[in-house]
Amino acid sequence: MSQPNQFSLLKQRRFAPFFWTQFLGAFNDNLFKTALVVIITFDALSWTTLAPSTITNLIPGLFILPYVLFSATAGQLADKFEKSRLTRFVKWLEVGIMCLAGIGWVTHHLWLLIAAVVGMGVHSTLFGPVKYAYLPQQLKPEELIGGNGVTEMGTFVGILMGEVLGAVLVVQQPHGLMLEAAATILVAGLGVAAAYRIPNSPAPAPDLKISWNFIGESIRNINFSRKNRSVFLSMLGNSWFWFYGALVLAQFPVYAKDYLHGDHGAFVLLLTIFSLGVGSGSLLCERLSGHKVEIGLVPFGSIGLTVFGVDLYFASLAFHESAMALAAGPHLDALALLAHHGMWRILFDVLMIGMFGGFFIVPLFALIQLRCDPAHISRTIAGMNILNALFMVAAAGLAIVLLGQGLSIPQLFLVTAVLNAVVALYIFSLVPEFLMRFLAWLLIHTIHRVHTVDAQRIPAEGAAVLVCNHVSYVDAIVIGAASPRPIRFVMDHRIFKLPLLGWIFRTARAIPIAPAKEDPWLMEKAYIDIAQALHEGDLVCIFPEGQLTRTGDINEFKGGIAKIVERTKVPVIPMALRGLWGHMLSRNKENVFERAFRSGLRSRLSLAVGVPVAPQDVTPEDLKQRVAALRGDWK
Structure with missing residues (x-):
């Protein structure tokens, strides 16, 4: 019996409004953050005296700081309250945060914009447990891998579109800052409209008593998840992916400027290729897995993250050596870079890192949703978000330290790829089921x-x-x-x-x-x-x-x-x-x-x-x- 196409979910009310709410949220996050990063990287002196590399690593760290502080509370709220109502509250909060950011853009006040970064982190923290608990509540088990794939694809397409539009709008003279402010408020409003179409999703634990002690509750959430070994190690694998991604993506602005000798368009090109890779990898998961949760794809994804991460280092060295003459001239736009020898290899590596990242992350999400206790799923996702946040903060800290010690950005890519291989071997040694399923999957699909x-x-x-x-x-x-x-x-x-x-x-x-x-x-x-x-x-x-x-x-x-x-x-x-x-x-x-x-x-x-x-x-x-x-x- 043929399986329905995963895109058929986009025609159904149980999935489509949720999808567009998530899409617009990811779009707006990156519409705002990318504009801020571009301004700091390419017009730093008019905003701050801090080094651009410090700010571009600081912004992601501040964005995910609320995950550490509020994820435990967010997980409890998502288990206690009906999800469509909670989603509408979160989207109205986004409107308020974007109004605050709009004031920051208009008044040229950097720290007001930084406060809005933290505010959007709070918004994402509150929505995260709702998002991943909603899917297993509305989708059948055989639809989970496809639903997660479409959701991740939509998320990264939203990220891509937000990054492109944010980088383009903010540099428009003389009204770029005003356009950026208006666009973020408009997208937040569209997110509210989509949220009002999400169907009722009953709370799995309406009698749950909220604990406001976020430290104690965070520890309880993680300890509860540790009882299910495969779920907990999947959470760790998920967090490692965000460590890898945060470490690599945070370097793209300075990498595009200093190593590729490109303008902000080169930065947008890198983000575009990476997002297309993640989106295509996420969608391919359903086809490669045969409409079921196939954790054999996780080692496959991990291998690709290491192989193409290492090659990105060598491709960067080759490009830098052949393009020394570019350093004396003006920064090149994306089209000019595409004509330069070696650029296509860099873009291919970035595309493959994104694609294999999709193979890595989608089955882990689906496995957590499938094997987790349904009454505790939002708090489990909250626990995972806490781990994600800690790993991403660690990534930002490691990048700042290593760059401060004199490592180049390509060398940072190499360190990340090698670390990925070590961590993958460790996780797969703890849960051999991942590697066993990979070997079985490889035999059956080759x-x-x-x-x-x-x-x-x-x-x-x-x-x-x-x-x-x-x-x-x-x-x-x-x-x-x-x-x-x-x-x-x-x-x-x-x-x-x-x-x-x-x-x-x-x-x-x-x-x-x-x-x-x-x-x-x-x-x-x-x-x-x-x-x-x-x-x-x-x-x-x-x-x-x-x-x-x-x-x-x-x-x-x-x-x-x-x-x-x-x-x-x-x-x-x-x-x-x-x-x-x-x-x-x-x-x-x-x-x-x-x-x-x-x-x-x-x-x-x-x-x-x-x-x-x-x-x-x-x-x-x-x-x-x-x-x-x-x-x-x-x-």
């Missing part, structure tokens, strides 16, 4: 084309036993890649001795089993482990044939499945793999090269999922018939 039939029958929560025919050594990887949640596989203990596959299955907490005549103790332990896993609400998958097929036909189902169900009383879901017979890791005796050429570079596979069977109706013979019917004649 060597095979997998089509799933009725995959929604795999339950999103609760215990169940999956049974499937056993064709090859990669059966578990294909099934695991198609599942929206982790599966505990019961597998022959000898498979764990294979170099790569053994590591993958141990990482996935697969349960080893042996025949009773070979190792009765291991067999009994396997049944105990299966019962424990089902008791904890996990999915368990077994291959009742007990061994790989040697003929392509389905062998007799052994009685172990009846023993499992008798102990645990959980539903059993039959499944059938189609197209794997003849795989190089199957026991087909035909010539391996003939099989490889026959199937082509990307062989076609299918996983069909049947109707759940009640525990009292389970028999090995009936399950075999159901699996055979699902498979049909396609081996």
